[in-house]
Amino acid sequence: MAPRGRRPKPPRHLVDLAPEERVAAVEELGHSPLRAKQLATHYFTHLTTDPERMTDLPAAGRTELAEALLPSLLSPVRTLQADKGATVKTLWRLFDGVSVESVLMRYPNRATLCISSQVGCGMACPFCATGQLGLTRNLSVAEVVEQVRMAAASLEAGEVAGGPGRLSNIVFMGMGEPLANYKAVIGAVRRFVDPAPSGFGMSARNVTVSTVGLVPAID
Numbered sequence: 001m002a003p004r005g006r007r008p009k010p011p012r013h014l015v016d017l018a019p020e021e022r023v024a025a026v027e028e029l030g031h032s033p034l035r036a037k038q039l040a041t042h043y044f045t046h047l048t049t050d051p052e053r054m055t056d057l058p059a060a061g062r063t064e065l066a067e068a069l070l071p072s073l074l075s076p077v078r079t080l081q082a083d084k085g086a087t088v089k090t091l092w093r094l095f096d097g098v099s100v101e102s103v104l105m106r107y108p109n110r111a112t113l114c115i116s117s118q119v120g121c122g123m124a125c126p127f128c129a130t131g132q133l134g135l136t137r138n139l140s141v142a143e144v145v146e147q148v149r150m151a152a153a154s155l156e157a158g159e160v161a162g163g164p165g166r167l168s169n170i171v172f173m174g175m176g177e178p179l180a181n182y183k184a185v186i187g188a189v190r191r192f193v194d195p196a197p198s199g200f201g202m203s204a205r206n207v208t209v210s211t212v213g214l215v216p217a218i219d
């Protein structure tokens with residue numbers, strides 16, 4: 001049982017680990033260190049965590065590796081569509097039963113995902129419904145990045161009105177004050193912009209961190 005007052009952490013996930021930690025993790029499981037890069041390529045380039053699609057990994061170990069290092073972190077609870085399906089808002093349930101939202105907005109020349117960085121928010125901006133909830137907890141790097149991978153995979157699979165496409169922009173304007181969860185947000189931004197197989201290889205100019213102005217974090 002977790003100590004009183006301390007929240008359990010999300011399951012270990014490849015995205016939370018540095019490259020050398022990924023190698024150590026696959027070796028601990030008795031697999032070749034090469035599997036770390038292959039798993040990262042499936043995640044960041046092929047946008048999948050499904051071992052059935054990882055046909056370059058030995059069949060005997062791919063399910064074990066995916067379950068150990070790419071566990072499910074977000075489950076969709078509800079989706080709402082607007083603009084004839086070009087805007088999709090998803091409510092996600094996390095491993096501990098709490099929820100966050102992300103919103104995918106497709107335009108003729110770009111697709112933007114608005115993501116959450118915290119469950120609730122401690123900033124209490126008077127105009128904001130999330131602010132009235134108070135802060136429940138910070139998201140981990142992988143919980144932030146999973147919002148992006150799942151939206152990008154959905155776009156690529158043609159599940160969003162307008163046919164198959166690519167996610168081009170990310171904005172931290174969902175639940176939470178990103179700079180109040182600075183370490184995880186910076187870790188997530190690195191995964192967005194790092195080239196494959198360490199990240200999605202997005203342009204840094206297309207990633208926007210929106211803040212109410214948490215001055216100590218900006219300094």
Ligand code: SF4
Pocket residue numbers: 121122123124125128129130131132174175176177212
């Ligand atoms: S910082 Fe953002 S999420 Fe938090 S209360 Fe203010 S507007 Fe809402």
